[in-house]
Amino acid sequence: MSARGPGATLPRVIAAEWTKLMSLRSTWWAALASVAASGGLTYLSANASSGDPGYEPLGDLTAGLILTQLGLLVLGVLAGTGEFSTGGFRSAFVAVPRRWPVLAAQVLAVAGFALLVAVASVVAAVLAILPAASSRDLPVHVTGGSTPHELAGMVLFLTGLALFGLAVGALVRRVVPALVTVIGLTLILPVALSLAVEPGGTMFGEGVTPQEAAVNTVMTLLPSGGGGLLVTSSDGFTMPGAPDLGAVGGGLVLATWALVPFTAAVLRLRLKDVK
Template identity: 85%
Template sequence: MSARGPGATLPRVVAAEWTKLTSLRSTWWAALASVVVSGALTYLSADAASGDPGYDPLGELTAGLLLTQLGPLVLGVLAGTGEYSTGGFRTTFVAVPRRWPVLAAQAVAVAGFALLVAVASVVAAVLAILPAASSRDLPVNLTEGSTPWTLAGMVVFLTGAAVFGLAVGALVRRVVPALVTVIGLTLVLPVVLTLAVESSGTTFVEGVTPQERAVNTITTLLPSGAGGLLVTSSDASTVPGTPDLGAVGGGLVLAAWALVPLVAAGVRLRLKDVK
């Protein structure tokens, strides 16, 4: 059956991929983990910081974001590798011989589901700051200042993380290597680079060592660094030695991390046999 035929149009392939995605228990467990981690870490951070004299409850909204992204990352990886680990790709590619609509449909389905998970995770973060704010009789106005942009940035970041996980999963086609890759790039590598610089002890006349400058730049260009730019207000001070990309630049960097492996996965899918 051709992808051009009435039985395998792109909307139908998207609907099929959505059904497959939402019928898996792992999908819902990853979604639940994202929401729970977001709410729990934000609550703990807000509660711990509420004793500070200058406490701002809205400043704790992104406290759990770094670990919350693990849920969408895992969700994306499982979606990208699922059919290869179960052998279901044989049936799928018989129905859609051109193959690329399957990958495109997976990206649409994962992005759509991750968007819903991201919104739920952000809502959980907002609810988590309310007890600490109430204990100090502080108002929580989500429409003031840069807060709307921060909330939108959180949603974009978590959605982008899921598509990045899908892209790597579809390219690597194996769950463990794909998970190691995405977790290594988002969580492990920034820590390793920072520790390596701190152990060097090199000084620099302007207060920032050449190694720190390089590490700060690399970290900013990693997926988690780009996501951090999405939730940083425009008037916030930047880390010394880092490129001043802003929220738009951060979004473009995150998009590149998702699109490059996704395109590579599409090329591999078209040019090589699926095994």
């Protein structure tokens, strides 16, 4: 990027942020880990369940999602905190005095790369179920039924989590606190909440206690709960007692989790000096 002046146009800022993102080894390690986790865990799950009566290969597509989403979260956080960790933000903000275009360019760069990683992870999951399906002579139809919706939902979910990690990283500006925040909200808190109550109702909400309904509602409104609806809503799945948000509502929940810290990060840049 050139120094302050007309040379620092948004396309050039985006190109600069893309170049910086691609130059980080952590970017590629996070991407590789995400794809490997998706393919590896899905392969293991498919092999383990292939001997079950009524085995359905496509049922294992999301088996690696829990570790894959961790990789995308880490990717986003490292991108959001990178310049603050190295001090590179000083030259970036000298070149772009308004500052917010730098964050906007980071969003576009991370979204583009995360989308590619998410697609590669989903492809790895599909390929990973083929050996188990072949061993049972079962066909795999990825274009039939709700499978296209599920695959697209996985891509959007993973991309959204990367943007959530980016937003928190840009706001917090420190790697460890940002990672603790996003991992806690996305992976740890849902597990802790699920252990807080004994399940007593059916998937249709019958016999659900108020406590269970409240916990399930909170879980649905967390990043992983809302984003998960992008993947599962086509099957009519709703947590007992929780609101039926559907794929659109779930996507809005995940988008809100990314938008709120991103807005706060922009305001922090505009209202406070960067040191």
